[in-house]
Amino acid sequence: MTIEARLENWGRVVRDPRWQPQHCASWEKLATALGRQDDSEAPQQIVLKDVEDGWLLEQAWQTINDPLSKRLLQYHFVHRMSAEMVCRMLVRRYGASPNTLKHWKVRLAKALSVMSRVVETEEARARVKEEADQVLARAKEMGVAA
Numbered sequence: 001m002t003i004e005a006r007l008e009n010w011g012r013v014v015r016d017p018r019w020q021p022q023h024c025a026s027w028e029k030l031a032t033a034l035g036r037q038d039d040s041e042a043p044q045q046i047v048l049k050d051v052e053d054g055w056l057l058e059q060a061w062q063t064i065n066d067p068l069s070k071r072l073l074q075y076h077f078v079h080r081m082s083a084e085m086v087c088r089m090l091v092r093r094y095g096a097s098p099n100t101l102k103h104w105k106v107r108l109a110k111a112l113s114v115m116s117r118v119v120e121t122e123e124a125r126a127r128v129k130e131e132a133d134q135v136l137a138r139a140k141e142m143g144v145a146a
Helices: 003-015 024-035 051-062 067-078 083-094 101-142
Strands: none
Touching: 003 051, 003 067, 003 101, 051 067, 051 101, 067 083, 067 101, 083 101
16 A cells, blocks of 8 residues: 555544544534435445554654644645645744745655655564564563563
């Protein structure tokens, strides 16, 4: 799975209402939206979510040190903002260059690169921890004190 597909999945998982604080107003909003759906519309494509991978990416996203890349990914994939809105937010809130929109593809590519590096690091860290736990479990079985 590509990093972009994984980030799309991350956005779906994080936006899932089951993971959000529940209030009557949010349920009412959902019921109203469902009630207003036009039956003549084409059926929505069902996209499966890999919840475990989504939360792995959320954990990796939290460790990104570059604030512009971090917010670009959040606004684009989780909040589903357009490129223009993302750039406007980055300029106003985070002091990005006013020419950010002109370089959208470069900014997005950099953010994707940063995220893929962080994800690889998190996955490697998880593998090392798992291997260490297995070694400790075997040592415990053999009666070796740790």
